Amino acid sequence: MALAVVIGAGAGVGSIVFRWCIKAFTRLFSGHADYAAAxxxxxxxxxxxxPYFVLLAPVIGGLLYGPLVNRFAKEARGHGVPEVMLxxxxxxxxxxxxxxVVKTLASALCIGSGGSVGREGPIVQIGSALGSTLGRLTKVTDGxxxxxxxxxxxxxxxATFNAPLAGVFFAMELILGTFSAEAFGATVLASVTASVIGRAAFGNVAFLRLPDFHVDHLAQYGLFAALGVGAAGAGVGFARFLYLVExxxxxxWRGPEWLRPAAGGLALGLVLLFLPQMxxxxxxxxxxxxxxxxxxxxxxxxxxxxxxxTSLTIGIGGSGGVFAPSLFIGAMLGSAYGIGVHHLLPSSAGAVGAYALVGMGAVFAGAARAPITAVVILFELTGEYSIILPLMLAIVxxxxxxxxxSPDTVYTLKLRRRGIDLEGPAQGARLGSQLVGSVMDPLPTPLPASTTLADSAALLSRSGHGALPVVDDAGAYIGVVTAQAVAEALAEExxxxxxxxxxxxxxxxxVTADQSLAQALNALLAAAGTGMPVLDxxxxxxxxxxxxxxxxxxxHART
Known part of the structure; x- marks a missing residue:
């Protein structure tokens, strides 16, 4: 818990430095605090x-961050979150x-010189690196x-988005992939600490300033539902297009990697010349x-x-996140959709901005497949509770x-393309590639469902497994009973x-006999008792x- 507070403080300060670097480099390259606004x-x-300076800004920026990333930390290239998940x-x-350090400078240079990426991926990687470094210095266990x-x-x-709850759920849903009381407590402490520091620096206001939106007609729920389905296609399409361009x-590109961001920056500059809003x-x-x-x-x-x-920025070797671009894409899709339905159904469509807000969350959910994070982060980024019901509907x-x-998200697809399966063993690992059928033990004698609790307790105590399969009167498998469940039942009235x-x-x-052991280990660790049945x-x-x-x-068999 103490380490979580220290990490929260470090990440809070890191976010202040990172945002200051982005603003400083944006002023240096464009002469404005945020060139998209001008x-x-x-x-x-x-x-x-x-306006032709935008042709040169990405090239100069690439000449600065390209060698930096290539020389000191190649994992700082790209959008960062997949590397943390791995x-x-x-x-x-x-x-x-x-x-x-490298991610802070590279991403700030990339965004400041026109890179059309977000800052959430870099700050996640920066904060995670701080946590990992502190954990290794204090010699904590792997868990x-x-x-x-x-x-x-x-x-x-x-700290970056003034969204403490969203930070907690982002970490548990996307980084850890699991929810537990210990994880919730530690991430809350870190998140609250970072938020206090961030609010002291940036103020306690919603990150996006949006007008009030309300749902005035029940028919709007059907319209929001249709938007959710369409936004999923946009989210998946964005992920596919991103890696197609990469x-x-x-x-x-056939030249040295350190020069790639500068050479590709010219192509990005052409896009910025025609659409400076990017x-x-x-x-x-x-x-x-x-x-x-x-x-x-x-x-x-x-x-x-x-x-x-965004795809060009990542493809040429830029450094930045894809969360903000997915929000941007969702807002454009939702606003266009809202304008369309407002012309078709002027009496029941409602405010166009409401569809933009829902589209933001739905596209992110479609791309990242993190519905809890999407709901919470959109609520905290905007401070809008009045639209929470249609937001939840569209996101689900x-x-x-x-x-x-698609079987993959915008984050896992990057790893899958490199031959990495997050649910499988690490490359070269001695455990995980074997089939379950080749390592399983004989099936213990199942318990009939009609067995009394007293008899079950005696059989479980002698089994050595802590759990046994249970079959019905016809001999069909119905589940597993654990010694703990029987003991708790015997202690009841x-x-x-x-x-x-x-x-x-x-x-x-x-868990089936033809699965890899790596896939089965996740189920085994989650199962009660000391084992579980393997199914045909x-x-x-x-x-x-x-x-x-x-x-x-x-x-042991492999060694």
């Missing part, structure tokens, strides 16, 4: 170039301390080290869209332009539709306690028993 104007530092899943939470990495991620999000950049993160443009400041056709042009500009539908459209063990049987997560892949009946000991014997 799109198309001249740079007062070089007025003789007119470190937690397969590297014990170990992240090089150099990443925090605690992963938790400290998540604390750094939560603190970074909380592949194209890989195929086209310069940097683009929150002023997003806010104007939610206020109805653009026509529907131009909104769709901005949507396509953001996809291209976007998440479900995204599952149908006789009138309230079940009398037969079948009432206590619960099926664990299914064709009929779903138990054919063996997987325990922690049988998994470890697989390592």
């Amino acid at each position: 799109a198309g104007t001249d740079n007062p530092h070089v007025p003789w170039l007119g 470190a937690v899943a397969q590297r014990g939470g170990r992240i090089s301390p150099k990443v925090a 605690r080290l992963k938790l400290l990495v998540a604390c750094g991620a939560a603190a970074g999000i909380a 592949d194209a950049c890989d195929w086209l 310069y940097g993160v683009g929150y002023p443009v997003l806010e104007k869209a939610t206020e109805g400041g653009y026509a529907a056709g131009f909104l769709l042009l901005l949507l396509a332009g953001k996809m291209l500009a 539908l976007a998440t479900a539709t995204s599952h149908l459209l 006789p009138q309230a306690a079940p009398t037969r063990v079948g009432r206590l049987a619960e099926p664990p997560a299914p 892949p064709g009929h779903g009946e138990p054919v063996g028993w997987l325990s922690h000991q049988s998994a470890l014997r697989a390592v």
